[in-house]
Amino acid sequence: MPRGQRMKLPRRLFNLTVLSAPLLVLGSLAGHANLATAPHHGQSAAAPLPSRADTHVYLLRGLFGVFSLGLDDLAKQLKAQGYHTELYGWDEAQHVIDLIRRRDQQGHEGPTILIGHSLGANAVITVAEGLNKRSIAVDLAVTFDATDPDPVPQNVAILINFWADDGFGVPVTAVRGYTGDLQNIDLSDEPGIDHTSIDSMDQFHQTVIARLESITGN
Numbered sequence: 001m002p003r004g005q006r007m008k009l010p011r012r013l014f015n016l017t018v019l020s021a022p023l024l025v026l027g028s029l030a031g032h033a034n035l036a037t038a039p040h041h042g043q044s045a046a047a048p049l050p051s052r053a054d055t056h057v058y059l060l061r062g063l064f065g066v067f068s069l070g071l072d073d074l075a076k077q078l079k080a081q082g083y084h085t086e087l088y089g090w091d092e093a094q095h096v097i098d099l100i101r102r103r104d105q106q107g108h109e110g111p112t113i114l115i116g117h118s119l120g121a122n123a124v125i126t127v128a129e130g131l132n133k134r135s136i137a138v139d140l141a142v143t144f145d146a147t148d149p150d151p152v153p154q155n156v157a158i159l160i161n162f163w164a165d166d167g168f169g170v171p172v173t174a175v176r177g178y179t180g181d182l183q184n185i186d187l188s189d190e191p192g193i194d195h196t197s198i199d200s201m202d203q204f205h206q207t208v209i210a211r212l213e214s215i216t217g218n
Contacts, residue, residue, distance in 0.1 A: 054110030062118030070200030
Protein backbone atom coordinates (compact mmCIF):
# COMPACT_ATOMS: atom_id res chain seq x y z
CA MET A 1 0.00 0.00 0.00
CA PRO A 2 1.47 3.41 -0.90
CA ARG A 3 2.90 5.41 2.00
CA GLY A 4 0.29 7.57 3.69
CA GLN A 5 -2.71 5.93 1.95
CA ARG A 6 -5.81 5.51 4.08
CA MET A 7 -6.56 1.99 5.25
CA LYS A 8 -10.36 1.51 5.20
CA LEU A 9 -11.77 -1.43 7.16
CA PRO A 10 -14.97 -2.78 5.55
CA ARG A 11 -17.77 -3.38 8.06
CA ARG A 12 -18.03 -7.08 7.12
CA LEU A 13 -14.38 -7.56 8.07
CA PHE A 14 -14.44 -5.57 11.27
CA ASN A 15 -15.25 -8.45 13.63
CA LEU A 16 -12.29 -10.39 12.29
CA THR A 17 -10.14 -7.28 12.52
CA VAL A 18 -11.05 -6.79 16.18
CA LEU A 19 -9.78 -10.27 16.96
CA SER A 20 -6.60 -9.90 14.96
CA ALA A 21 -5.86 -6.16 15.18
CA PRO A 22 -2.21 -6.61 16.15
CA LEU A 23 -1.65 -8.78 13.09
CA LEU A 24 -3.45 -6.25 10.87
CA VAL A 25 -1.00 -3.45 11.52
CA LEU A 26 2.04 -5.69 11.80
CA GLY A 27 1.13 -7.33 8.52
CA SER A 28 0.62 -4.01 6.80
CA LEU A 29 4.09 -2.97 7.92
CA ALA A 30 5.77 -6.18 6.82
CA GLY A 31 7.11 -4.48 3.73
CA HIS A 32 8.87 -2.00 6.00
CA ALA A 33 10.60 -4.48 8.27
CA ASN A 34 13.85 -2.64 7.79
CA LEU A 35 12.35 0.27 9.75
CA ALA A 36 11.16 -1.91 12.60
CA THR A 37 14.54 -3.57 13.00
CA ALA A 38 16.82 -0.70 12.03
CA PRO A 39 19.76 -0.21 14.42
CA HIS A 40 19.11 2.61 16.90
CA HIS A 41 21.70 5.29 17.63
CA GLY A 42 24.54 3.57 15.81
CA GLN A 43 23.95 0.00 17.03
CA SER A 44 25.28 -2.73 14.77
CA ALA A 45 22.87 -4.99 12.92
CA ALA A 46 23.83 -7.86 15.23
CA ALA A 47 23.12 -5.91 18.42
CA PRO A 48 20.37 -7.26 20.68
CA LEU A 49 17.03 -5.52 20.78
CA PRO A 50 16.77 -2.72 23.35
CA SER A 51 15.16 -3.67 26.64
CA ARG A 52 11.65 -2.68 27.63
CA ALA A 53 13.00 -0.86 30.68
CA ASP A 54 15.12 1.32 28.38
CA THR A 55 12.16 2.04 26.08
CA HIS A 56 10.60 5.37 27.05
CA VAL A 57 6.92 5.75 26.17
CA TYR A 58 5.43 9.25 26.46
CA LEU A 59 1.62 9.41 26.40
CA LEU A 60 -0.18 12.73 25.88
CA ARG A 61 -3.81 13.19 26.89
CA GLY A 62 -6.34 15.43 25.13
CA LEU A 63 -8.42 18.37 26.31
CA PHE A 64 -8.53 18.86 30.10
CA GLY A 65 -6.91 15.46 30.55
CA VAL A 66 -10.30 13.82 31.17
CA PHE A 67 -11.27 12.62 27.68
CA SER A 68 -8.26 10.38 27.12
CA LEU A 69 -8.54 7.91 29.97
CA GLY A 70 -7.91 5.07 27.55
CA LEU A 71 -4.30 6.24 27.53
CA ASP A 72 -4.17 5.68 31.28
CA ASP A 73 -5.22 2.07 30.75
CA LEU A 74 -2.64 1.63 27.98
CA ALA A 75 0.06 3.15 30.19
CA LYS A 76 -0.77 0.69 32.98
CA GLN A 77 -0.52 -2.25 30.58
CA LEU A 78 2.81 -1.06 29.22
CA LYS A 79 4.21 -0.39 32.68
CA ALA A 80 3.15 -3.88 33.82
CA GLN A 81 5.12 -5.31 30.90
CA GLY A 82 8.26 -3.46 31.90
CA TYR A 83 8.18 -0.36 29.69
CA HIS A 84 9.14 3.06 31.07
CA THR A 85 5.88 5.03 30.72
CA GLU A 86 4.94 8.62 31.52
CA LEU A 87 1.64 10.48 31.08
CA TYR A 88 1.34 14.19 30.25
CA GLY A 89 -1.25 16.69 29.08
CA TRP A 90 -1.34 17.90 25.49
CA ASP A 91 -0.21 21.35 26.68
CA GLU A 92 2.98 19.89 28.16
CA ALA A 93 4.54 19.20 24.76
CA GLN A 94 7.49 21.54 25.36
CA HIS A 95 8.17 19.89 28.72
CA VAL A 96 8.27 16.49 27.00
CA ILE A 97 10.63 17.84 24.34
CA ASP A 98 12.95 19.22 27.01
CA LEU A 99 12.81 15.98 28.99
CA ILE A 100 13.66 13.79 26.00
CA ARG A 101 16.43 16.18 24.97
CA ARG A 102 17.94 16.10 28.45
CA ARG A 103 17.82 12.31 28.56
CA ASP A 104 19.44 12.15 25.14
CA GLN A 105 22.24 14.39 26.36
CA GLN A 106 22.66 12.09 29.35
CA GLY A 107 23.19 9.15 27.03
CA HIS A 108 19.80 7.49 26.69
CA GLU A 109 19.94 5.18 23.67
CA GLY A 110 16.72 3.21 23.99
CA PRO A 111 13.68 3.71 21.75
CA THR A 112 11.58 6.85 22.09
CA ILE A 113 7.84 6.25 21.68
CA LEU A 114 5.12 8.92 21.47
CA ILE A 115 1.40 8.17 21.88
CA GLY A 116 -1.46 10.67 22.02
CA HIS A 117 -5.21 11.17 21.70
CA SER A 118 -7.10 14.15 20.25
CA LEU A 119 -5.16 17.33 21.12
CA GLY A 120 -2.59 14.97 22.59
CA ALA A 121 -2.28 13.35 19.17
CA ASN A 122 -1.58 16.77 17.66
CA ALA A 123 0.97 17.27 20.44
CA VAL A 124 2.71 14.04 19.45
CA ILE A 125 3.59 15.69 16.12
CA THR A 126 4.62 18.88 17.92
CA VAL A 127 6.99 16.91 20.14
CA ALA A 128 8.38 15.07 17.12
CA GLU A 129 9.01 18.39 15.35
CA GLY A 130 10.86 19.72 18.39
CA LEU A 131 13.01 16.59 18.52
CA ASN A 132 13.65 16.73 14.78
CA LYS A 133 15.28 20.14 15.23
CA ARG A 134 17.65 18.47 17.69
CA SER A 135 18.31 15.40 15.50
CA ILE A 136 16.63 13.05 17.98
CA ALA A 137 14.81 10.07 16.48
CA VAL A 138 11.29 8.92 17.29
CA ASP A 139 11.12 5.17 16.77
CA LEU A 140 7.33 4.87 16.87
CA ALA A 141 4.46 7.34 17.16
CA VAL A 142 0.81 6.39 17.59
CA THR A 143 -2.03 8.90 17.32
CA PHE A 144 -5.69 8.36 18.16
CA ASP A 145 -8.03 10.72 16.28
CA ALA A 146 -5.63 13.59 15.68
CA THR A 147 -7.70 16.74 15.02
CA ASP A 148 -5.33 19.25 13.42
CA PRO A 149 -1.86 17.72 13.23
CA ASP A 150 1.17 19.18 11.51
CA PRO A 151 2.83 16.95 8.91
CA VAL A 152 4.94 14.11 10.30
CA PRO A 153 8.64 15.14 10.32
CA GLN A 154 11.48 13.04 8.96
CA ASN A 155 12.76 11.83 12.35
CA VAL A 156 9.69 9.65 12.94
CA ALA A 157 10.41 6.12 11.72
CA ILE A 158 6.83 4.84 11.99
CA LEU A 159 3.54 6.62 12.69
CA ILE A 160 0.21 4.84 13.05
CA ASN A 161 -2.91 7.02 13.13
CA PHE A 162 -6.21 5.49 14.22
CA TRP A 163 -8.93 7.90 13.13
CA ALA A 164 -12.63 8.20 12.38
CA ASP A 165 -14.55 10.81 10.40
CA ASP A 166 -16.59 11.78 13.46
CA GLY A 167 -16.31 15.55 13.27
CA PHE A 168 -12.92 15.55 14.96
CA GLY A 169 -10.49 13.00 13.54
CA VAL A 170 -8.53 13.47 10.32
CA PRO A 171 -5.88 11.49 8.46
CA VAL A 172 -2.29 12.47 9.14
CA THR A 173 0.06 13.63 6.39
CA ALA A 174 3.85 13.83 6.25
CA VAL A 175 6.42 16.36 5.13
CA ARG A 176 7.51 16.23 1.50
CA GLY A 177 10.08 13.53 0.93
CA TYR A 178 9.18 11.65 4.12
CA THR A 179 11.04 8.33 4.16
CA GLY A 180 9.43 6.74 7.21
CA ASP A 181 6.25 4.67 7.31
CA LEU A 182 2.89 6.41 7.80
CA GLN A 183 -0.29 4.37 8.28
CA ASN A 184 -3.75 5.97 8.52
CA ILE A 185 -6.26 3.39 9.75
CA ASP A 186 -9.75 4.64 8.87
CA LEU A 187 -12.40 3.43 11.33
CA SER A 188 -15.12 5.84 10.18
CA ASP A 189 -17.78 3.23 9.35
CA GLU A 190 -17.25 1.01 12.37
CA PRO A 191 -19.96 0.96 15.08
CA GLY A 192 -19.13 2.19 18.55
CA ILE A 193 -16.01 4.09 17.54
CA ASP A 194 -15.95 7.85 17.94
CA HIS A 195 -13.68 10.56 19.22
CA THR A 196 -14.25 9.81 22.89
CA SER A 197 -13.94 6.03 22.65
CA ILE A 198 -11.25 5.42 20.04
CA ASP A 199 -8.35 5.64 22.51
CA SER A 200 -9.96 3.25 25.00
CA MET A 201 -10.49 0.16 22.84
CA ASP A 202 -8.34 -2.74 23.93
CA GLN A 203 -7.93 -4.20 20.44
CA PHE A 204 -6.02 -1.07 19.44
CA HIS A 205 -4.02 -1.14 22.67
CA GLN A 206 -2.99 -4.68 21.79
CA THR A 207 -1.91 -3.48 18.35
CA VAL A 208 0.35 -0.90 20.00
CA ILE A 209 1.73 -3.48 22.44
CA ALA A 210 2.43 -5.95 19.63
CA ARG A 211 4.22 -3.24 17.66
CA LEU A 212 6.39 -2.40 20.66
CA GLU A 213 7.18 -6.06 21.26
CA SER A 214 8.48 -6.29 17.69
CA ILE A 215 11.16 -3.65 18.30
CA THR A 216 12.15 -4.43 21.91
CA GLY A 217 13.48 -7.32 23.94
CA ASN A 218 12.45 -8.31 27.45
